[in-house]
Amino acid sequence: MNFVEELKWRGMIHDIMPGTQEQFAKEMTSAYIGFDPTADSLHIGSLVQIMILVHLQKAGHKPVALVGGATGMVGDPSGKSKERNLLDEETLNHNLKCMQAQLEKFLDFDCGENSAEVVNNFDWFKEFSFLDFIRDVGKHMSVNYMMAKDSVKSRLETGMSFTEFSYQLVQGYDFYWLWKNKKCMVQLGGSDQWGNIVTGTELIRRKGGGQAFAVTTPLIKKADGGKFGKTEEGNVWLDKTKTSPYKFYQFWLNSSDEDAKNYIKIFTLKSQEEINSIITEHEQAPHLRVLQKALADEVTTRVHSAEDLEMAIKASNILFGKSTADDLKSLDEDTFLSVFDGVPQFEVSANDFNCGIVDFTVEKTQVFGSKGEARRMLKSNAVSINKEKVNEEKQISSTDLISNKYILVQKGKKNYFLIILK
RNA sequence: GGGGAGAUACUCAAGCGGUCAACGAGGGCAGACUGUAAAUCUGCUGGCUACGCCUUCGUAGGUUCGAAUCCUGCUCUCCCCA
Numbered sequence: 232m233n234f235v236e237e238l239k240w241r242g243m244i245h246d247i248m249p250g251t252q253e254q255f256a257k258e259m260t261s262a263y264i265g266f267d268p269t270a271d272s273l274h275i276g277s278l279v280q281i282m283i284l285v286h287l288q289k290a291g292h293k294p295v296a297l298v299g300g301a302t303g304m305v306g307d308p309s310g311k312s313k314e315r316n317l318l319d320e321e322t323l324n325h326n327l328k329c330m331q332a333q334l335e336k337f338l339d340f341d342c343g344e345n346s347a348e349v350v351n352n353f354d355w356f357k358e359f360s361f362l363d364f365i366r367d368v369g370k371h372m373s374v375n376y377m378m379a380k381d382s383v384k385s386r387l388e389t390g391m392s393f394t395e396f397s398y399q400l401v402q403g404y405d406f407y408w409l410w411k412n413k414k415c416m417v418q419l420g421g422s423d424q425w426g427n428i429v430t431g432t433e434l435i436r437r438k439g440g441g442q443a444f445a446v447t448t449p450l451i452k453k454a455d456g457g458k459f460g461k462t463e464e465g466n467v468w469l470d471k472t473k474t475s476p477y478k479f480y481q482f483w484l485n486s487s488d489e490d491a492k493n494y495i496k497i498f499t500l501k502s503q504e505e506i507n508s509i510i511t512e513h514e515q516a517p518h519l520r521v522l523q524k525a526l527a528d529e530v531t532t533r534v535h536s537a538e539d540l541e542m543a544i545k546a547s548n549i550l551f552g553k554s555t556a557d558d559l560k561s562l563d564e565d566t567f568l569s570v571f572d573g574v575p576q577f578e579v580s581a582n583d584f585n586c587g588i589v590d591f592t593v594e595k596t597q598v599f600g601s602k603g604e605a606r607r608m609l610k611s612n613a614v615s616i617n618k619e620k621v622n623e624e625k626q627i628s629s630t631d632l633i634s635n636k637y638i639l640v641q642k643g644k645k646n647y648f649l650i651i652l653k
Numbered sequence: 654g655g656g657g658a659g660a661u662a663c664u665c666a667a668g669c670g671g672u673c674a675a676c677g678a679g680g681g682c683a684g685a686c687u688g689u690a691a692a693u694c695u696g697c698u699g700g701c702u703a704c705g706c707c708u709u710c711g712u713a714g715g716u717u718c719g720a721a722u723c724c725u726g727c728u729c730u731c732c733c734c735a
Contacts, residue, residue: 454691457680487690518688551689604682607697611683643683 234290235446240503241496243283243448245422248432251444254416255292259345262287262417262446263295263409265352265402265424266334268303268326269318272470273333275460275482278534279448279497281337283419284347288338289500293345295415296334298327300353302402308395309382309423327351333469337533350413352405368404371437372430380426399430406431410443417444451497454489469534476535477573480543481645483527484520488513491522499529546570550647559617560633567637576649581629588614588625598640598648608642615641 235252238244254260264280266273273281284294303323318326331349338347377383377399383391406428409415418428428445435443451459460467467482468474474482486494495506513522531540549559549570562570577596589605592598592614599605608614609623616631617639631638638650 481689485689488688489691491690516688517690520688520690523688523690547689601700603700603703604698608683611696613683645689 234287234292237286237290238283238446238448242493243279243286243497244446245449246425246445246447248445250442251417251446254444255290259292260417261293261295261409261413261415262419263297263350263406263415264419265297265299265302265405266330267299267307268323268330270466270468271322271326271329272468272473273330274466274468276451276466278469278530279451280420281334282498283446283448285337285500287419288342288345288347291345294338294347295409295413296338296347296349297405297409298330298334298349298351300324300327300351301356302352302398302405303327304353305398305401306395307382307398307402307427308386308391309427329470348413350409352401352408355405355408355412356401364404368400368407368434368438371434372400372403376433377430380430382423382426399427400434402427403430403434406443407434407439410435410441411439415443417446419446420448422447422450451493454487471535471539475573476531476539477543477546479534480527480531480540481547483530484523484547485645486523486526488517488522491526495522495526499526501525501529542569542572546573559639562634564634564636567634571637571639571647571649574647574649576651578651578653580653584627584629586627588616588621588623588627591627592640596640596648596650598642613643615639 233252234255235244235247264284266277266280284296287294300323303318303326304320331351334349340347377396378387380399382399383396386395406415406418410431418424418431420428425445425447428447432443432445435441453459462478462482466474467479471479483491483494483498492510495501495509499506501509509522509525513520528540528544531543545566549562559567577598579595583591583595586595588609589602592605593600593602599608605614606623609621612620612622614621616625616627617633618641627638629635632652633639636652638652640648640650642648
């Protein structure tokens, strides 16, 4: 199956420029996606773009991942209702380094002519002076054209700086540069990037007299209209120190039936037949959640590792299985600790005991952010100690310790915290 | 440069001298139901040494017994004219 068809059945194409498919059919083609260095880790939103590059390489083409050292200094107005804050250079460089390391995990950088490549647009912008830029690049684009972009139009009312207004030209020049110097024919990206991408193909047409192509992916949303990739704590990151493999696994496992059917096509490499059979199986026995498990297994393995997955499953079974306080107590210490590796942990000392549950969860540990919150939770029957519901009267003493060392605190059904006596 | 409008909690948005920790909506969190799903119903959504107290309505002052509400300076944003 060719690249474009593969993306099509997976529901990963939002828009595609005429002629793109023919280009991919004609020859081994390089295509690139830009990643914005706004944080020091990629999150699962960028995972969609990464998967596109993976498919691209599998189809025999050359993936180029661009990290935006230069564009990151400007700030993309697309989809933003407010002017962005600029990052300082140090943060930016740190972010770039981290992101690059993550990207390298997903692609093959040593497989002959379609080896992946990571480029940084700062490399070609650092020597490019402002005057040169407005003469060589700006001259080809009319303000009228730039103003017609949605990303600009929607900001005309509320205002936008010249910096952000110029963003599309900067990104457009990236495409031009890659086209000119690396024969990169296609730019891929999220649907919000369409305007920026087209500026690039226009620049290539006007300045370079050539042709280039584009494919964009739809914005992923949850079935209920909510934002994809957010949890109570915020973004789901690919960096395991920011989102533990256990939490990562849980994120996918918790997706709704509706969502999981879409996600499995986008985030796994399973074939159409495999996916259909998993969905059929799931519909026959939805409570087994075969679908969510298949999804969570594969994504966790790709982003982390088989070992991380194993521990995440083990932890999940213990935390969400039918286990009781007694089961917890019967675990040996090693298993116990490794199971809870991904669960937020707090350390206490022996004299932190013998106090009320509220003090214990707020002051001795930071399970809850304030006493008010702790009381609210307790009142709504949301707190468990070692899998047993407790109320505001509960006193914590050393008899609550498991293996004389641990206490398991639970907020609601899904949020666990491990307290360790040190 | 001239004129006008505005800034309220996570977001939108009421309030226009006391009864305001601030209506409402969205979002979020929790409870029940379930399949660690969806839908639905319910509760909560500034902090505390908690029938009371403290800190919040762009910012700094002022008027007043009393201010988110009135006055003044400042900052920022938007609109119109040049």
